[in-house]
Amino acid sequence: MEFLQIHYFLKDDFHSMDAYLKNRAEFEVLRIFKEVTEILELDGELLFESIAIGEGGIKAYYKLLKKKKVKRSVKNALIFLGGILSAIITEVVVNEITTDGEYEKMKKEEVRLHIEKLKKDLESDDKTTKEQTLIIENLSIYIGETNKVKLFKSNFYSNLLKEDKIEKVSTQRLDENLEPITKENIVPREHFDKFIIDTIEIEPEYKESEIIEIVAPVLKKGNMKWKGIFNGKPINFYMRDAEFRTSVINKEISFSNGTNIIADIEMEQTMDNDGEIQIGTISVYNVTDVFEDSKRIETKRKQRNRELENQTKMDFNPE
Template structure:
């Protein structure tokens, strides 16, 4: 933004293929919902409570304008500037989407807080720099919820052929533009859309699960257990352990436990929240017999393979 102290409103400008000034109500409402969610997340990052009021729409394609209140002018201007950058910055290649898949989204708490504190200090001293605003925009852009909300926004726009491009920027109290519109054209809409919301599988080694309800017959049935105080249903994919259970080589009693490699499957839902979709036990490393754990054959093999890989890694690290 050119002037971080005068922006009081956020404008989203829809450009149409025809000369009309109307838009499908469901598409418009969906887009409005996603933009407001993005702005709300930015305000949360800055730990600021704001009120957003919708103003009368302007023509010229179709212009949505939201007035921000309930915070000081400097903070509101910064939120508007960050919102414009975040909602219009085209991902470089698939890096933003790859970040989502890798879950490399959260900076350290210390680094996040340092950037936010620097921006707050600048707001207080009335010396806000574009560099700091840009850095906070980078920070916010890597948030799960922001990525998904942008994806939802541009997915709606991409399927609505009437919109040829959109522009976003800040306005002052008299509706004068305080910066040029940041434009996103139709061919770039797809670059914002997350193709898969499935996250990488998280592996927990040496996870201890208390067995509540084992599966004692063939079939794709879920076991039930307790992991870290929580009740979970999980798939037993360790075939050797399954066979031992079915052949009654292994029996269970109250308090029986296994030590295993537990796989946690998850995804990001439509509002950007991480949701666990399932658990599975890949390898049973140890089984409780009496009051002590006994290593299984597959557990011994697993640990030997792991030690071998670690040794190979140490060997090549010195080259």
């Protein structure tokens, strides 16, 4: 059993701070704890208990202990959890959160694979103390790269900046007697902004030539949403292909139960307060085909594109 201490240093010998801001900040700390334990597969195996604050500014102590009902042997990840949490909160600088399609998916998978490898390395019994320290440092960096941890840590430091009394904050591992195990990791107030995300840029996800089942088309002029099914899920979307929309209004294209189209689809994305990516406005562009029962109808756009492609081939293959 050990403790993680978070020390809020206050100026002019103050020993109190805004209770609302303190609770908001500690809420984000607990969200970081929860996310990290889930990543390390320790969720359900340990307890976080908060005990009375100390003197010297404000000190919050979090007791890290294994649940009594858990009979499995203690993982090294649990033994070193205090050090991992301490490093994530005060040492890993936050980068901007961006999501840009395939690159972000590859990056996320790369981070996941690194974390899985480091978790296995940490559980190995043949590692030296120096090697374990390096593993913990790298594990902290990669976990700190996950979007949820970035967001929760950004919220933590944003709340601290709102309290003028706070001069710096630190984390430190303590033993069961509240004696230091490690040095204090200190972040001065002027460095808080290094951990804060100013803007969250979530780029839209754009997919080409996707099949969308039309449930309820809009048959008159206006900016109303169509209803459809995409990847087995119901969606409401804007039809942004003006030419196709005009063909529908002019009754050149009809719809029946089970009509599908092939088109490009763009899904705007937002991040909620829990760090989860949510789908926002959905738009459909470049409709190329319509399937009515067993018939496949090419749109004017596709016919025009094919003629242009054929003309280009002729220009490059003169007799």
